[in-house]
Amino acid sequence: MKKIIASILFVAVSLSGYSQIKTPAPSPFSKVEQKVGLTDVTLEYSRPNMRGRTIFGDLVPYDKLWRLGANANTKISFSTNVTIGGSELKAGEYAVFATPGKKSWEVVFYNDTSNWGTPQNWDDSKVAAKVKADVYEMPVNIETFTISFDDLTNNSVVLGILWESTYVGVKIDMPTESIVTASIDRAMNGPGANDYFSAAVYYLQEGKDINQAKEWIDKSIAMAGDKAPFWQLRQQSLIHAKAGDKKGAIAAAKKSLAGAEAAGNADYVKMNKDSLKEWGAL
Known part of the structure; x- marks a missing residue:
């Protein structure tokens, strides 16, 4: 019995020791803040790497809803009302999802940001904006999934989505x-x-x-x-x-x-x- 108890204690101590080891996240978290005119925009997302994999059409299937990154929802917040694809979004925070296609993507801004990945029960009433965006092929591969703020003006910004050799841009208009x-x-x-x-x-x-x-x-x-x-x-x-x-x-x-x-x-x-x-x- 003493040997059994000793063995259990040894395993417990060993596991406890390993649990304190810190290692880098496979898909690091990123937070980006950008001022667009008079609107404060904050983006939070996780950034997976290609690691030799084929991304679109394989790791990320075509015509299927994707979390747009890794881990928890990709989130974007606005300090003022904005307009995306003709739809006005109130100031606040939104999850961003995408359905990639070969020639165009559908990008969705969703009111519920509490999901890990895509929602188990999709609710159309929570869709704040939905927009089609063309796919542009880049001459080089982007190893790390990236969302950028491009074509910045006082009145608008393009939310750029880059990974592998794909670029997709969604214009956001500011008031x-x-x-x-x-x-x-x-x-x-x-x-x-x-x-x-x-x-x-x-x-x-x-x-x-x-x-x-x-x-x-x-x-x-x-x-x-x-x-x-x-x-x-x-x-x-x-x-x-x-x-x-x-x-x-x-x-x-x-x-x-x-x-x-x-x-x-x-x-x-x-x-x-x-x-x-x-x-x-x-």
């Missing part, structure tokens, strides 16, 4: 313009110099009404007076130039150049000199 426009409208009820400046620069960057941008930037600089910083004068020169007012652009660039030289900012000195040369003022 940045409507948020900014509403913010501008609110601020214009009692705007300060910085409000006018921010609104003008946004209009310049987004290719909106340049004459409106010119009106706002001029108000901003006028309100700041002699305290207008060189980086704001730089934006004034660019807006005037785009509006076709070369004389105003040159005047603003010269003021910006003087301020940048006084501050010892070589970058702005170069940018202003380059612009003045382009506009024939140097």
Whole structure:
């Protein structure tokens, strides 16, 4: 009996010792955060490797729902409402699944994120968005399953899915313009110099009404007076130039150049000199 008890204790101690050994996960967990315009996007997923295997059409069958990675649900969250494939998704967290095909995939954003792998009981009422995405063949193999944020703009991002020689992209549209426009409208009820400046620069960057941008930037600089910083004068020169007012652009660039030289900012000195040369003022 003593020998049996001793043997049991030995096995227990041995197993306990082995359970404390730390080894790398076969499919490492990844968390990626990306700012898109004014929307915070967070992606959480696990990343398996090819390890010499054929992936699509074999390890990951065609025309069958896939967890889009490994282990628990691949999850994506948005801090604002977004639009995917014409469907509006409320701010919140979603599981992402895919049904791969040879020429296109169906990608699904699902309200329930509590599953390990795909749901045992699929519920169509929990589908927040479903979109078709074309398959693009890449010239090289991607060993590790990757989801990326591609083609980033203020108003959209492409969720890129890469593995083996396959690339699939799903466009996600953000409500940045409507948020900014509403913010501008609110601020214009009692705007300060910085409000006018921010609104003008946004209009310049987004290719909106340049004459409106010119009106706002001029108000901003006028309100700041002699305290207008060189980086704001730089934006004034660019807006005037785009509006076709070369004389105003040159005047603003010269003021910006003087301020940048006084501050010892070589970058702005170069940018202003380059612009003045382009506009024939140097």
